[in-house]
Amino acid sequence: MNFELLFQLLINGVIVGALYGVVAMSFVLIYKASRIVNFAQGEFLLIGAWTCWWLLTSWQLPFWIGFPITLAFMMAFGILLQVVVLRPMIGEPIISVIMVTIGLSIVFQALMKWIFGVFAKPFPPIFASQTMSIFGLDVQTVYIASLVVSLLIMAGFGWFFKYSKMGLAMRATAFDQQVAQSLGISVRQVFAMSWAISAMVSAVAGVVVGVVNGVSSALSFFGIKVFPAVILGGLDSVVGAVLGGLIVGLLENFAHFIDSQWLNWGNMYEIAPFYVLIIILMIKPYGLFGTKDIERV
Amino acid sequence: MSGAPVATPPDRAGEAAGNPIFEARNVSLRFGGVRALTEVSFHINKGELFSIIGPNGAGKTSMVNCISGRYRPTEGRVFFKGKDITDMTPNHRASLGIGRTFQNLALFGHMTVLDNIMVGRHHLLKNNFLTGALYWFTGARQEELAHRREVEEIIDFLEIQHVRKATAGTLSYGLRKRVELARAVALKPDLILLDEPMAGMNLEEKEDMARYIVDLNEEWGMTVVMIEHDMGVVMDISHRVMVLDFGRKIAEGSPEEVLADPRVRTAYLGEEDETDDVQQEVA
Ligand SMILES: Nc1ncnc2c1ncn2[C@@H]1O[C@H](COP(=O)(O)OP(=O)(O)OP(=O)(O)O)[C@@H](O)[C@H]1O
Ligand SMILES: [Mg+2]
Secondary structure (H helix, E strand, C coil): CCHHHHHHHHHHHHHHHHHHHHHHHHHHHHHHHHCCCCCCHHHHHHHHHHHHHHHHHCCCCCHHHHHHHHHHHHHHHHHHHHHHHHHHHCCCCHHHHHHHHHHHHHHHHHHHHHHHCCCCECCCCCCCCCEEEECCEEEEHHHHHHHHHHHHHHHHHHHHHHHCHHHHHHHHHHHCHHHHHHCCCCHHHHHHHHHHHHHHHHHHHHHHHHHHHCECHHHHHHHHHHHHHHHHHCCCCHHHHHHHHHHHHHHHHHHHHHHHHHHCCCCHHHHHHHHHHHHHHHHCCCCCCCCCCCCCC | CCCCCCCCCCHHHHHHCCCEEEEEEEEEEEECCEEEEEEEEEEEECCCEEEEECCCCCCHHHHHHHHHCCCCCCEEEEEECCEECCCCCHHHHHHHCEEECCCCCCCCCCCEHHHHHHHHCHHHCCCCHHHHHCCCCCCHHHHHHHHHHHHHHHHHHCCCHHHCCCEHHHCCHHHHHHHHHHHHHHCCCCEEEEECCCCCCCHHHHHHHHHHHHHHHHCCCCEEEEECCCHHHHHHHCCEEEEEECCEEEEEECHHHHHHCHHHHHHHHCCHHHHHHHHHHHC
């Protein structure tokens, strides 16, 4: 057995899994607030990454200016999307809203290909040194940065929901919209805010992956990986989303290891999480952390 | 409305006479074929403790919902502090100073008692998403400390100190009712709407709750609207009472006047099971 490879893949799993967790959290945020299953989550990564890439290459902005602008843009984009496209859908059947988000996903996907082309493009280098040494191991700086960013976002989410006015309002709205309104909370504002934050956070993940792998439409696969993650964790649990993301990341890499060592079937990396998903759902139909009475869609 | 005695407010609300904080003009509410309210007009004076009573399904909750904005009247207008609020959202009305509790407990069961109450502060908290991110620089912390103090005052008043860190959903029914009241009070409303605040409570809990409500009215200066089936409590603490039956106002006045009104007696006697309730509760 190749322990070095196993170790390498597990580290990989944690780093990628943390990113899945971040995207899954932003997916759950929308679901919790407005009960919308957002099939365009992966395109948020794509749009965020391309926006940042464009600012850094075409406008030659330094990262520390281009990145905040990207976030501001994604915030406005999220709000606009909610207000213009999804607000009019309030009260429509769930399946119609899902069709709309699938439609959005296809449109954004095509739009990005049209504007930026179909080939992966690398980010200009962001860190001064490409590798750093941790416990004597040479690790790529971007991987460390990726993990740090993921952890920061998770801590930020925790703080936001526990202490901020808008975070409390979101939890209240997720629980009961009528009651939240009676306490002075604008449900419209909460919905718009949940899309804004979700778009921003996904964009951060998009930029991180873009910096590591280059920007291409492959980024939006994250939107699909999110499903096993959130369904594992329970559609309405933020903590569950993080753990679900980590599990999926580890599973992929573990499956890849087993495949490369013994099975040689190929492609285990992609499908293993879905197999495990099915098994877990058979045992715990509401996910590991989900609420019992939520709708399965 | 035909001939309902529009009472001169009794002594306790004397100073507030002729100073309505809320007014309903010809409010009707229909759900398809169901007429929940029919041309109800009344006003509530500033500083008053005003009760709405009536048999089950009379339209009491519907009326309160028309005040809080959960329902919009099919016809008629509602006014708060002289302003027409008929077209305003519930959250807008809340920020103007209308707070409420619900007939079926509506606590955020998975949050702590403290967080529940903090949600009630929503419209008073300036720190929003962006300034919140700059917590230490924007004075958000100072603001939070001031809020904590006021919230602690409310917690002391309603005697729920011992459960402030508890998850709301785990508390006893009586305690949850108190936490829900605390959350509504946290809004600092000028008008507070209480939909059956004592339902399902034992005698001791009811007495406590009645005392809190009277204190809110007298010490905290809140105008109170209360829906309650317990006639003993209603007659004891209300300044004025309005009686609804089948969505219509059939009487309004001081507790004594309302109790003496023959139409009120018929309304209650008209429903067999309701009669038992009333007699039991009065006894
Ligand atoms: N959302 C709604 N949809 C349809 N009908 C409703 C709705 N809300 C209330 N009603 C109807 O309006 C009428 C009045 O109901 P309401 O809840 O106001 O009565 P209530 O006086 O509060 O009764 P209770 O003492 O049982 O609480 C009832 O016939 C009720 O079924
Ligand atoms: Mg009712």
